[in-house]
Amino acid sequence: MSRLTDLQKNLLILVAVLSAIAMLPLFVTQRYFLGEIVLFMIWASVAVQWNVLLGHAGVFSLGQMLFFAIGAYAVGMMGVFLDMSPWMSMPIGAVIAAVAALVIGLACLRLETAYVALLTFAIVFMVSSLISTDAECFLTEGGLCTPLFGGGNGFSGFDDLGFRKMLKGKWILGNYFVVLAVLAVSLCASILVIHGRLGLAFRSLGDSRIYAAARGINRTQFHIIAFVITAFFTGLTGAVYAAHFRFAGPSLFEFSNLVFILAMIVVGGLKTTWGPVLGAALMMVVVEIAKGWGDVQNTLIGIILILFVLLLPKGIAGTGANLLRKVTSKS
Amino acid sequence: MTALLSVTGLSSGYRQQRVLHEIDLEVPQGSVSAIIGPNGHGKSTLLKAISGLLPSWSGETVFDGEAMPNGAPERARRGLVLVPQGDQLFMGMTVEENLMMGAFARKDSGAIKASLEEVYTLFPRLLERRTQRAESLSGGERRMVGIGRGMMANGKLMMIDEPSLGLAPLIIEQIYEALNVLATGSRSIMVVEENPSRVANVASTFHLMDGGRFTWSGDADALAGSGDILKTYLGG
Amino acid sequence: MDAILQIVITGLTLGSMYALGSVGLALTYGTMGMFNMAHGVFMTFGAYASYTAATLWGVPLPFAILLGVMAGGFIGASMHLFIVRFMLHREDFQTTIMVATAGVAILFQDLILKQFGAYPFKQPAQIEGLYRIGNTVVTYQSLAIMATAAVLISAMAWLLTKTRFGLAIRATAMNQDAAKLMGVKTELTYLQVMIIAGTLAAAAGILISSLASLSPAMGTNPLIRAFVICVVAGLGSVTGAGLAAIALGVMEAAIGYYFGVRYGFPVMLGLVILVLIFKPAGLFGKQGVVRA
Structure with a gap:
């Protein structure tokens, strides 16, 4: 076991985790729960990417939902305006998200941590308010007015992934495995980044920025690389979200989504490899249970977030890993 | 004569790193004492712990007949002054x-x-x-x-941490001239200095710190007669 | 000429509200290195508190407004006592405090939503009437807003520069350890700073809601403005934030007048990013120093 590198170890865990999720439909047959697992995979992918950026690369971006939305809107817009199948528009959406990240990154990432957080947050807000206040019709069809970016309602009802025709009542299984594939790609990329050469550069930047600079590691350049990579996979995840729900709208930008995913990362463990996946699963379960108590989701997320930051700042995975290290070093 | 400052069994450090090991120290009223010793052995840490900037892990600090509370602001308000x-x-x-x-x-x-x-x-x-x-x-x-x-x-007590640090020799002389003037008054002063020859004429009591402990203490005469000890620690 | 006058008046009204919303944020960042994501919720909280006092409890308006402002100070103090003070000395304080205060923001926004519903209320603090300069309309309401903001901000500037209390805040901001060695109770200073920030935010919230209306998410918009203003000014620069707020308010009014209201903020943000490309520390900026 100890002969394996960190990278190989984590790739093995990845195979195990993915196989486990792939087997779940054998035991879970209600469409509702399958749908919840699909949602879990989507949020897990977003959380994993954000954690790469926030925890490992040290870029305090609050703009991840923008890239998610870009992917989703690409699928929605190309579906409504061009009748394009999501199979075509999903990769395009991911690429557009990456390009947007490059532009924003070039403009903002030279700045200090706090400035990056504020500016990315402001940019997301600006885009969302521009979209939802847009009332100018771009396409009028049967008396129905659709602004270029969908206005306050967004886009819905466009072509899906095609499984409804192919699998009839079991269409959700088709979507399930497509989302699983996206999660697989996203996780695999995150592991390669964290435990590969890029991760090494991030760690050296985290330890001592000046030393790293002396060794020719350019902080801004690496931050932009991380920003673009994670935006690509976040955009891809947003695209598959739109393809699954056949929806893309300004509600994606809501502050509560941002905090929900932040809570997943913090609960699971910032700066870990698997924490965000664990955190996503736990938060989905908590929110599911809380549905029985009425509409308390956001209150609960707020409280959980505060408690974890105060009492368990390394999250469950981070604290667990520390304990494990202590136990093994003593024995 | 009772001591102005009396420290017993003081331990402190940074995070998990213990730097001071159960220090005992007495500073008499109206005197100038010096803590000497090589860099990185806890001289500044001691002053920070006494001033309250660093929490004491164990031990007691009694100043002017009063057990000192935690926290630098409270200690400063009671007349325990640190020139950091x-x-x-x-x-x-x-x-x-x-x-x-x-x-x-x-x-x-x-x-x-x-x-x-x-x-x-x-x-x-x-x-x-x-x-x-x-x-x-x-x-x-x-x-x-x-x-x-x-x-x-x-x-009531002025603790001065490395007054010569990073200065040109000529300026160091000026600073020490000023300290000499201060010392001739009734002030109680404790000064930390790496090089004992600089404080030899100013202070009356000397403590040598090594590895977070006092390894030697004595007055000016003892300092003059203990060249061997000092050489061992300070390389001459 | 009329257009310009109208722009200046609208801009100054906007700018004075933004200034009131931003200086508290700049002050907390300057003193504690803390970016408070819940600052917008402080505004909402203050606005709803004065509304509740005036409309539901029947408290006379001036006292209701005072109560609202005090509620802001109270929530600032509580956040410090229950959350911030335990995190202040952590290594990654700057990032984790943003996460924690984001939690506070969503929590309070949701609680206000549960208590009052999403329906927008009218803020009772209204002054009727207006007068005209040529064709330009000046409402008493916007004059009152400008006057209130000017008084509160001058009071804070006086506090920071002329009093012993302000001296303690500035010393803590410049060098925390040295301030402690001078006998400044820095823990208390932090608490006081949070109270001031909460108070100013609540006042801003009451003013803003008197023009727009009360809604659980009303703090988001001014918070984003405050972010941008603090970034332009250079984080932590309190006077800078005040000046930048006025400038950006006038700019936004001008852009809104000529191109439509929805482009006011986007163009402003674009310009800000452009400024930062050339002056990465902001216009007045040096990090972590409160300068009055």
Whole structure:
């Protein structure tokens, strides 16, 4: 076991985790729960990417939902305006998200941590308010007015992934495995980044920025690389979200989504490899249970977030890993 | 004569790293003592722990007959003054504002004025620069502001951490001349210095710190007669 | 000419509200290195508190407004006592405090939503009437807003520069350890700073809601403005934030007048990013120093 590198170890865990999720439909047959697992995979992918950026690369971006939305809107817009199948528009959406990240990154990432957080947050807000206040019709069809970016309602009802025709009542299984594939790609990329050469550069930047600079590691350049990579996979995840729900709208930008995913990362463990996946699963379960108590989701997320930051700042995975290290070093 | 400051069994450090190991120390009233020893062995840490900037892990600090509470502000208000290493000035404030900050805890405005005059008499240079921002001063001038700010507190014990650090030899001489003037009064002073020859004429009691413990203590005569010990620790 | 006058008046009204919303944020960042994501919720909280006092409890308006402002100070103090003070000395304080205060923001926004519903209320603090300069309309309401903001901001500037209390805040901001050695109770200073920030935010919230209306998410918009203003000014620069707020308010009014209201903020943000490309520390900026 100890002969394996960190990278190989984590790739093995990845195979195990993915196989486990792939087997779940054998035991879970209600469409509702399958749908919840699909949602879990989507949020897990977003959380994993954000954690790469926030925890490992040290870029305090609050703009991840923008890239998610870009992917989703690409699928929605190309579906409504061009009748394009999501199979075509999903990769395009991911690429557009990456390009947007490059532009924003070039403009903002030279700045200090706090400035990056504020500016990315402001940019997301600006885009969302521009979209939802847009009332100018771009396409009028049967008396129905659709602004270029969908206005306050967004886009819905466009072509899906095609499984409804192919699998009839079991269409959700088709979507399930497509989302699983996206999660697989996203996780695999995150592991390669964290435990590969890029991760090494991030760690050296985290330890001592000046030393790293002396060794020719350019902080801004690496931050932009991380920003673009994670935006690509976040955009891809947003695209598959739109393809699954056949929806893309300004509600994606809501502050509560941002905090929900932040809570997943913090609960699971910032700066870990698997924490965000664990955190996503736990938060989905908590929110599911809380549905029985009425509409308390956001209150609960707020409280959980505060408690974890105060009492368990390394999250469950981070604290667990520390304990494990202590136990093994003593024995 | 009772001790002004009496430290027993004091341990402290940074995070998990213990630096001080059960230090015992007595500073008599109205004297100048010096803590000497090589760098990185806990001299500054000791001053930080006594001043309350670092929490004590164990042990007791009794000052002026009173057990000291935790926390630097409380200790400073009781007259335990630290002139920290590297000056730690308020860079955006002027020289005079910095000096007045030294008297922050005092209410007696007449006496504060007298202290200010005393500082300007000792360091006439600061009077010339009184409206300049601290960030525009030279290293020597900054040291003067640091010491002057300590004087403004009018405390019962003044602890000065490495007054010669990072200064040119000529400036060091000036600073020590000023310290000599301070020492001739009734002040109680404790100074930390790497090089014992600098403080040999100023202080009356000497403590040698090595590896977070005192390994030797004595008065000026003992210091003069203990060349071997000092050589071992300080390389001559 | 009329257009310009109208722009200046609208801009100054906007700018004085933004200024009131931003200086508290700049002050907390300057003193504690803390970016408070819940600052917008403080505004909402203050606005709803004065509404509740005036409309539901029947408290006379001036006292209701006072109560609202005090509620802001109270929530600032509580956040410090229950959350911030335990995190202040952590290594990654700057990032984790943003996460924690984001939690506070969502929590309070949701609680206000549960208590009052999403329906927008009218803020009772209204002054009727207007007068005209030529064709330009000046409402008493916007004059009152400008006057209130000017008084509160001058009061804070006086506090920071002329009092012993302000001296303690500035010293703590410049060098925390040195301030402690001078006998400044820095823990208390932090608490006081949070109270001031909460108070100013609540006042801003009451003013803003008197022009727009009360809604649980009303704090988001001014919070984003405050972010941008603090970034332009250079984080932690309090006077800078005040000046930048006025400038950006006038700019936004001008852009809104000529191109439509929805482009006011986007163009402003674009310009800000452009400024930062050339001056990465902001216009007045040096990090972590409160300068009055």
